[in-house]
Amino acid sequence: MTCPAVVTEPPYALSAPAAPDAPPLDTSLTVDVALVGAGFSGTIAALDLARRGLSVALIEAGEIGQGGSGRNHGQCIPVFGYLDQNTLPRHGFNLLRDSGRLVFDQIAALGIDCEPVQNGWLNAAHDAAGLVRARAAHAKYAALGKSGAFLGPDEVTALSGIPGYLGGWLHRDGGHLNPLAYVRGLAQAAQTAGVTIHTRTPLSGLRRAPDGTWLLTTPQGSITARKVGLATNAYGTAAIPARMRASIVPMTSYGVASEPLSPAQRAAVLPSGVNFSDTRRDPMFFRVDAAGRIITGGLVELRRGRVAAPTFAAAGQRLTARYPVLQGLQWGHHWTGTVGISAKQRPAIFELDDGLWGLLGYCGRGVPTSAVLGRAFAATLVDPADGARLWPADSPAIIPAARAIGLAVQTLRGPLNKLRDGLSF
Known part of the structure; x- marks a missing residue:
């Protein structure tokens, strides 16, 4: 990489x-x-x-x-x-x-040129406990008319391009934009x-x-x-x-964007144009923008999100495990911002x-x-x-001590969640 x-x-x-x-x-x-x-x-x-x-x-x-x-x-x-x-x-x-x-209707009404894609947000269940959580979330939003039937493994694979998930659901109103x-x-x-x-x-x-x-x-x-x-x-x-x-408790988040994917990579990654995340406690979420870049991120930790090289390596490792075609993916952008938690x-x-x-x-x-x-x-x-x-x-x-709380949470949350997931990446 x-x-x-x-x-x-x-x-x-x-x-x-x-x-x-x-x-x-x-x-x-x-x-x-x-x-x-x-x-x-x-x-x-x-x-x-x-x-x-x-x-x-x-x-x-x-x-x-x-x-x-x-x-x-x-x-x-x-x-x-x-x-x-x-x-x-x-x-x-x-x-x-x-x-x-409301977001996408207003974009259309105002004619805002911001690369809007409203193909839904896909949440995929990675294990049995995640499947229970995904079914509960689906039941809530399906009752509100925001989702269709719960998806089986093959349907999740068709939407995401990733095999191996146990099921999932799609929020119809989700999407992404610039x-x-x-x-x-x-x-x-x-x-x-x-x-x-x-x-x-x-x-x-x-x-x-x-x-x-x-x-x-x-x-x-x-x-x-x-x-x-x-x-x-x-x-x-x-x-x-x-x-x-x-x-508020301020926390520092980070984002990374890859270089544009090749045609073969783009065809394999989220072919339906959805936003993706799974049910891991240390969530893997990403989208592909109009130029074919993968955009992902999270909260800044001791190294992940703070230093570019290990951040790129971690994102690449997780994505390549799901899409082998991404082997050697290059990254060009790494930025941070501040999130406020009330x-x-x-x-x-x-x-x-x-x-x-x-x-x-x-x-x-x-x-x-x-x-x-x-x-x-x-x-x-x-x-x-x-x-x-x-x-x-x-x-x-x-x-009290809002900044210290934010720093502690963003530093420890990722490693603790990885332990809870039983993952090495």
């Missing part, structure tokens, strides 16, 4: 359309709503607010999608442990249930709807004025707004209220002060959940009671 020069950014920019022009803010603005963070949630919320007739300014410290939205694995997997009718409002439950469909192109397309749609977007505009100050409005200061400008929405997730800077930043391990909307709201904690499901939470956040900023019909508002939960 060879390792060419490593690119420390995802390959998404190689094929993504250019970002819309959004120069740094260098003046003073007055708007109904100011949003901070031009990722999936910020752009979706901005678009929804503009469609409701509000004036909106959206600022981003870096470039559009520079944080987790442009650094994830590009998978839309609408499967959630918190999809629970007993804890979520009925409308929010229904939106979350249909979140995969996440950087997706968020740039959302930003373009928001601009078209009337949103003012300024990149390279970090928030440097936030205070409430005597008249009840909020003043956001930036290095070269300022924004006065009736309402403020903070959608920075795990990328919040010191200007974001500390009690919001301290309400106290309740579900996305959280916080009221931090009168007219000041925060949104964070996607727990590794940013593509489908942002389609729901961006809308819920916009509704909350207009009318908290209306927003509560979509998603419950939580109080910020200060998590």
